[in-house]
Amino acid sequence: MMPTTSRHLIPIARPLISDEDKRRVLEVLDSGQFVAGPRVAEFEREFAAYVGTPHAVAASSGTTALMAALRAAGIGPGDRVVTTPFSYGATASTILSCGAEPVFADIDPRTFNLDPEAAADVLRRTPGARGILVVHLYGLPCAMDRFEALAQSFGTVLIEDAAQAHGAAFQGRRAGGFGRAAAFSFYPSKNMTTGEGGMVTTGQADVADRARLFVRGGERQQYVYEAVGYNYRMTEIAAALGVGQLSRLEGWNVRRRHNAARLTAGLAGLGWLTCPSEPEGYTHVYHQYTVRVARGRARLRRHLEAEGVGTRIYYPVPIHETPLYRGRYGGSRCPEAARAAEQVLSLPVHPALGEEDVDRIVGAVRRFDPDAF
Numbered sequence: 001m002m003p004t005t006s007r008h009l010i011p012i013a014r015p016l017i018s019d020e021d022k023r024r025v026l027e028v029l030d031s032g033q034f035v036a037g038p039r040v041a042e043f044e045r046e047f048a049a050y051v052g053t054p055h056a057v058a059a060s061s062g063t064t065a066l067m068a069a070l071r072a073a074g075i076g077p078g079d080r081v082v083t084t085p086f087s088y089g090a091t092a093s094t095i096l097s098c099g100a101e102p103v104f105a106d107i108d109p110r111t112f113n114l115d116p117e118a119a120a121d122v123l124r125r126t127p128g129a130r131g132i133l134v135v136h137l138y139g140l141p142c143a144m145d146r147f148e149a150l151a152q153s154f155g156t157v158l159i160e161d162a163a164q165a166h167g168a169a170f171q172g173r174r175a176g177g178f179g180r181a182a183a184f185s186f187y188p189s190k191n192m193t194t195g196e197g198g199m200v201t202t203g204q205a206d207v208a209d210r211a212r213l214f215v216r217g218g219e220r221q222q223y224v225y226e227a228v229g230y231n232y233r234m235t236e237i238a239a240a241l242g243v244g245q246l247s248r249l250e251g252w253n254v255r256r257r258h259n260a261a262r263l264t265a266g267l268a269g270l271g272w273l274t275c276p277s278e279p280e281g282y283t284h285v286y287h288q289y290t291v292r293v294a295r296g297r298a299r300l301r302r303h304l305e306a307e308g309v310g311t312r313i314y315y316p317v318p319i320h321e322t323p324l325y326r327g328r329y330g331g332s333r334c335p336e337a338a339r340a341a342e343q344v345l346s347l348p349v350h351p352a353l354g355e356e357d358v359d360r361i362v363g364a365v366r367r368f369d370p371d372a373f
Contacts, residue, residue, distance in 0.1 A: 010361060012310040013189035014352040016252070017241075024240040034236050043239040046246055047184075047199050050167075051176040055208035057200040058234035058242075059215045062163045062185020063090040065198025067097050068232065069181035070133070072200065072210035073157045075100050079130035082122050082156075084114040085318040086337040087135045091161050092319045095133065103129065104320045106334040110277055112137045112290065112344070115336070116146035123154045131157045136165035136175045138276065138314070138346075139191070139256075139287035144170045144178045151179075159183075163198075166191040167253045169283035176201040181211065186238070191252060191287055192245035194238035255351035256286040259358055263289055263347065266362030272296070272370045288314055289349035296370035297345055304347075307364035312346045 028039065040058050048056035059065040075081060077099030083091055085104040092102040105122040108115040114134050123129050132151055134142040142160075151158040160182035162168070165175040176182040181202045186194040200211045210227070213220065218229030234242075264275045274292040278284040293300055301311050318337040319325055347361055 007308050007360070010309050010348050010353070010357050012312045012346060012348050012350075014350055015188045015193045016248075016352055018244065018248075021241050021244040024244055025237055028236045028240045031236075035233055037236045039236045039239040039243065040234050043234075043242045043246070044199070046243060048201060050246060050249075051174050051182075051201045053177050053182075053201040053203050055202050055205060057202075057208055057211040057215060058239060059183075059198040059200060060232045060234055061196055062183060062187060062198040063094060064215060064230075064232035065185070065200050066090060066094040066161060066163070066183035068211040068214045069159055069183040069200045069202075070094055070098050070100075070131070071214055072202070072207045073131065073159050073180040075131050075157070075159075078128070080126050080128050081131040081133050081159075082119050082126065082129055083133040084135050084137075084337070085320040085334050086112060086315060086340055087137060087161065087319065088163070088315065089319055089322070090163075091133065091135055092325065100130070102133075102319075102325070102329055104318075104325075104329065104334055104337075106336045107340065109336045109340065111140055111142075111279070112340055113140065113142045114147075116143050116150060118334075119147070120150055123150065123156070129154060129156055131159055133159045133161060134179070135161040135163075136168055138290050139164050139168050139285040140276070140278065141165060141168045141170040141175050141282055141284075144173070148178060162201075163187075164190065164287035165285065166287075167249055167283075168285045171281045177203070180204065181207050186242060186245075189287075191256070191285055192242070192249045194234070194242040194245065197234050197238040197242065252351040253285045255353075256349055257284070259349045259351070259353050260284070260286045260289050262355075262358045263349065263362060266358070267291070267365055270366070273365070286349045288312075288346040290314065290344050290346045292340070292343045293345050294343065294370070296368075297343060300345065300365075300368050300370070303368045304364055307360070307367075309361050309364050310348060313344060314346055315344075316341055 158179035163185035
C-alpha cells in the first residue's frame with residue numbers, strides 16, 4: 001500500500017485551545033499578576049468540585065503534584081510504597097524523592113492497571129509497607145473497592161496517580177476522590193491542559209495544608225517558613241487556561257468515548273489485535289486508546305506512519321527494568337508488565353478527530369498483514 005501523502009497527518013494527541021482560552025490568558029498578561037492570584041484559587045475550587053473532593057491544590061506539573069500528594073499523605077524516608085511498574089517514570093521517581101522505596105507488583109493484563117491480587121501478595125511479603133500508589137492508566141480507573149480494602153487491611157495509605165484520568169469514574173465516583181491524596185497532570189497531551197501543570201485533590205484539610213506548604217516554599221505567610229517546601233506553584237496563566245479547559249472536559253470525554261467505541265467496532269475480528277476494554281462499573285475516558293499487537297508491532301507502526309496515522313508506545317520498558325531501578329528494588333516478578341511493554345500500541349482517539357479520521361485509522365490498521373514479510 002502506497003503512503004497516503006495527500007492527506008493530513010493524524011497526530012496521536014492534539015490540545016484544543018479556544019478563543020476564550022486565549023482571551024483569558026491575555027487578561028492575565030494584561031493584569032501583570034502572574035503568580036499567587038485569583039485565577040489559581042478559582043481553578044482549585046472548580047477542579048475540587050468537579051472531582052468531588054473538598055480540597056484541591058494547584059502545582060507546576062503532574063510530577064510536582066504527585067510529589068506533593070505523597071509527602072502530604074505522610075510518605076517519607078524509609079517507607080515502602082507498592083506500585084505498578086507499567087507507567088510513566090514519575091510514578092516511581094516521586095516515591096524516591098520522598099526518601100521512600102517503590103516496590104513493584106504486576107499488572108492486570110486486561111486493564112493494564114495494578115493487579116489487586118499481585119499488590120496483596122507483595123504487601124504480605126513487604127514488611128514496613130506504608131503506602132499503595134495506584135495509577136489509573138490510559139484513563140481507566142483501578143479497582144478502587146479492592147484497593148481501599150487492601151489499604152484498610154494492611155494499614156497503608158492509598159494514593160492515586162490520576163495523571164491520565166480526568167473525569168474517569170469507578171462505580172460513579174470520579175478518580176481522584178478515593179485515596180488520602182491524588183495527583184493530576186495537565187500536560188498538553190492530557191484530556192485537558194494548562195500547557196504544563198498539576199493538581200492535588202484530597203478529602204482531608206490537613207493533607208491539603210501540607211501539600212500547599214510543599215508547593216509554596218513552605219510558607220503560609222511570605223518569608224515565614226514553616227516546612228521544607230519548593231517553588232512548585234502553578235502560574236496564573238496556566239490556571240486561566242485550566243478554568244476554560246475544565247468547562248469543556250466533559251464534552252471532550254464524551255467525544256473520546258465515542259471515538260473509542262468506533263475504533264473498537266471497526267477493529268473487531270482481527271485475531272492479532274486486542275482492543276481496550278471497559279469493565280462494568282468503570283468509566284474509561286481514553287486518555288489513550290491502547291491496543292495489544294500480538295505480532296508485528298514495529299512493522300505496524302511503520303505501516304501506520306506511511307498511512308499518515310501517528311502512534312506511540314506507552315510504555316516500551318517497565319520502570320523496574322530501567323537502569324535506575326534494575327536490581328535495586330523488591331517486589332514480585334512482573335511478567336504481565338513485561339509482556340504489555342512488548343505489545344502495546346496507542347492509536348489516536350482525541351476529540352479533535354473527525355469521523356473521517358477515525359475511518360482512516362480503522363482502514364489503515366485493517367490493511368496491515370502481520371504475517372506478510
